[in-house]
Each structure stands twice: as C-alpha cells, then as structure tokens.
Amino acid sequence: MQAALQEALAPTQLEVRNDSHLHSVPPNSETHFSVLVVSEHFANLSRVQRHQAIHRVLMAEFEGGLHALSIHAMTVDEWEASEKSHTKPPPCLSGRKDE
Numbered sequence: 106m107q108a109a110l111q112e113a114l115a116p117t118q119l120e121v122r123n124d125s126h127l128h129s130v131p132p133n134s135e136t137h138f139s140v141l142v143v144s145e146h147f148a149n150l151s152r153v154q155r156h157q158a159i160h161r162v163l164m165a166e167f168e169g170g171l172h173a174l175s176i177h178a179m180t181v182d183e184w185e186a187s188e189k190s191h192t193k194p195p196p197c198l199s200g201r202k203d204e
Contacts, residue, residue, distance in 0.1 A: 106166055110142055113162040117181055118143035124175070139175035143184040152178070 107121045120141040140159065147155045155178035163171065179187065 106138065106140070106163060106171075109162050109165075110140065110159070114142055114144040114146045114158070116142050116144040116146075118184060124173075137173040138171065139177070141177040141179075143179050143181055145181060147178055147180050 107119060110116065110119055110121070118141065122139045124137045124139055142159060146158065150158065156176050159174075159176055159178060160167070163174065167174075
C-alpha cells in the first residue's frame, strides 16, 4: 500500500496505519487501514476527487480484502497549516473486541 501510494502520488508525507486490531476481525487481519497522504497532486482537487485518486491507486488492495480505509489527503500548504497529525480512528460501531 505504501509503495503504491508513494509511486503514484509522490507524497511529501505518507503514513499508513493498520487499524484492524480495533475492529471485530481475526487476529493479524489487514482489513482496516488509515492513510495520511500529503501531496501536491491534490492541488485543485476536491475532497471527493482526492479520495477517488487514492482509491484508484489502492484498487488491488480493495480487491484483495481491504475492507475499510480512512483517508486524510492534503496539499503541502494544507499540511503546513494543520496540526500535522494523523488523527486517531473512530471506534468501530459494528462491535469491538473490548465490548
């Protein structure tokens, strides 16, 4: 996932986090991820267009079992103006392991 995003979008900041352990999935699952992608590729693109671009890059992962993807896509200027952090994922509403 990281290599595909790096190659396609040439990000200046890239974080890929496996959040599967926060969901009701088998141990060692790789089905729920969040990504932070900071790239000038996103200049003049709407939020929806940015998400679509990332989904296109990760199509093979979705076909291979990726179930959920939280996306934070920003330009360098937006990143510089932000808190510069990858936010924590929301709790899974379909039943967490600790419930």
